[in-house]
Amino acid sequence: MNYFSLNHKAPKVKFSEAVVKGLAPDKGLYFPESITPLAKEFIENIDNYSKEEIAFQAIKQFVGDEISETDLRRIVAETINFDFPLVAVEPNVYSLELFHGPTLAFKDVGARFMARCLGAFSKFEEKKVTVLVATSGDTGGAVADGFLGVPGVEVVILYPSGKVSDIQEKQLTTLGKNIKALEVNGTFDDCQRMVKTAFLDEDLNKALNLTSANSINVARWLPQMFYYFFAYQQLKDKTKKLVVSVPSGNFGNICAGMMAKKLGLPIDLFVASTNANKVVTEYLNTGDYLPKPSVQTISNAMDVGEPSNFIRIEELHDKSFNVLKSSLLSFSYTDDETKAVMRDVKKQTGYVLDPHGAVGYLGLKEALIQSDNAQGIFLETAHPCKFIDVVEDTLGEKVTIPSELESLLSKEKVSVLLENNYNQLKELLLKSVDIQLV
Numbered sequence: 001m002n003y004f005s006l007n008h009k010a011p012k013v014k015f016s017e018a019v020v021k022g023l024a025p026d027k028g029l030y031f032p033e034s035i036t037p038l039a040k041e042f043i044e045n046i047d048n049y050s051k052e053e054i055a056f057q058a059i060k061q062f063v064g065d066e067i068s069e070t071d072l073r074r075i076v077a078e079t080i081n082f083d084f085p086l087v088a089v090e091p092n093v094y095s096l097e098l099f100h101g102p103t104l105a106f107k108d109v110g111a112r113f114m115a116r117c118l119g120a121f122s123k124f125e126e127k128k129v130t131v132l133v134a135t136s137g138d139t140g141g142a143v144a145d146g147f148l149g150v151p152g153v154e155v156v157i158l159y160p161s162g163k164v165s166d167i168q169e170k171q172l173t174t175l176g177k178n179i180k181a182l183e184v185n186g187t188f189d190d191c192q193r194m195v196k197t198a199f200l201d202e203d204l205n206k207a208l209n210l211t212s213a214n215s216i217n218v219a220r221w222l223p224q225m226f227y228y229f230f231a232y233q234q235l236k237d238k239t240k241k242l243v244v245s246v247p248s249g250n251f252g253n254i255c256a257g258m259m260a261k262k263l264g265l266p267i268d269l270f271v272a273s274t275n276a277n278k279v280v281t282e283y284l285n286t287g288d289y290l291p292k293p294s295v296q297t298i299s300n301a302m303d304v305g306e307p308s309n310f311i312r313i314e315e316l317h318d319k320s321f322n323v324l325k326s327s328l329l330s331f332s333y334t335d336d337e338t339k340a341v342m343r344d345v346k347k348q349t350g351y352v353l354d355p356h357g358a359v360g361y362l363g364l365k366e367a368l369i370q371s372d373n374a375q376g377i378f379l380e381t382a383h384p385c386k387f388i389d390v391v392e393d394t395l396g397e398k399v400t401i402p403s404e405l406e407s408l409l410s411k412e413k414v415s416v417l418l419e420n421n422y423n424q425l426k427e428l429l430l431k432s433v434d435i436q437l438v
């Protein structure tokens with residue numbers, strides 16, 4: 001499979017190059033040259049297949065012949081070796097729980113898949129790959145865990161000192177081996193700026209194979225298609241109209257759902273549920289796309305003012321506002337509305353929502369009012385205990401922490417302190433090359 005840049009000013013590349021580069025040289029996002037629907041019989045008989053088979057069928061055309069079938073089947077199986085339960089919350093309202101992976105947020109699947117693909121490629125490369133990533137919380141943990149112990153891959157994570165939760169910091173700083181955590185005396189934006197500068201630095205690129213591990217990378221974005229197939233498989237009644245609501249920030253997850261629909265999965269309507277960062281919601285209402293600086297909310301993994309995957313969504317809808325509007329609704333909610341619904345759902349049903357899932361639930365309910373005889377799924381993207389302060393504060397009760405996390409909290413943090421200074425990062429990265437050469 002070839003990938004082209006959505007800026008159309010860079011050569012086409014194969015899957016491996018798209019993964020190793022991350023972003024095209026013209027700064028465009030990579031997009032697959034063709035999308036071939038799966039056989040109708042496969043989707044009609046989806047109940048008869050294992051989740052490993054379903055995931056393999058969904059991803060194989062996007063990988064092509066660069067990874068052997070045996071290796072790809074192994075990579076897929078290792079990527080998804082935990083549960084993705086569809087839980088009935090109310091009649092016709094289901095929560096797809098995507099937080100049963102090692103770091104308790106949905107980003108595990110993309111990170112695990114990408115790590116294993118890089119591992120498969122690096123067998124043939126002489127130079128190690130260095131994954132450089134800035135995190136405001138969840139991405140760093142998923143990447144650290146996903147890439148731990150992958151041969152030929154070094155991971156360097158930048159995070160803002162004092163601005164991630166305890167659990168999130170421990171997930172980044174206690175693994176050791178090929179994972180290095182750099183604690184930056186600055187904000188997330190500072191971390192992101194340093195990472196972007198590094199990608200453009202010629203000296204660094206000569207010395208290192210640098211790549212990124214956020215959802216612009218096709219190997220992190222595409223495996224998120226699996227969720228939608230797994231959800232559909234678990235639906236008992238497959239005859240009703242299906243609405244899927246995705247709590248969205250960078251719009252990688254929902255865009256993967258739209259890819260699943262292109263492959264033939266019968267999803268009738270998508271809902272992009274957002275917090276106060278509502279550039280897409282406003283676009284669908286007004287036709288004007290106006291990115292803004294992000295504002296802080298209680299669903300902080302969705303605090304994105306300029307969603308990088310939106311351009312892929314436009315590409316999937318013929319770059320037409322009207323085509324997009326016919327298959328996507330979008331609603332935005334305040335923190336107060338989010339907290340109110342968390343309390344309400346707990347009281348009415350006993351189900352505990354995290355702030356991101358709560359935004360998804362709200363969007364789903366609003367969309368279902370407009371659709372007759374429909375059923376709906378919202379994606380529950382993180383375990384409530386990852387946002388324990390907000391959840392306990394809102395519900396006025398304790399949330400149980402899973403035992404894996406309890407033991408994590410007692411481990412010792414190891415990080416390197418870094419001033420908000422690019423040259424210091426550069427020196428450190430170059431030094432790590434020397435160490436590898438010794």
Ligand SMILES: *Cc1c(COP(=O)(O)O)cnc(C)c1O
Nearest residue numbers: 248249250251252253301381382
């Ligand atoms: C990253 C994240 C999101 C947003 O996903 P996008 O693919 O960026 O839209 C939502 N919820 C949680 C918990 C996340 O970590």
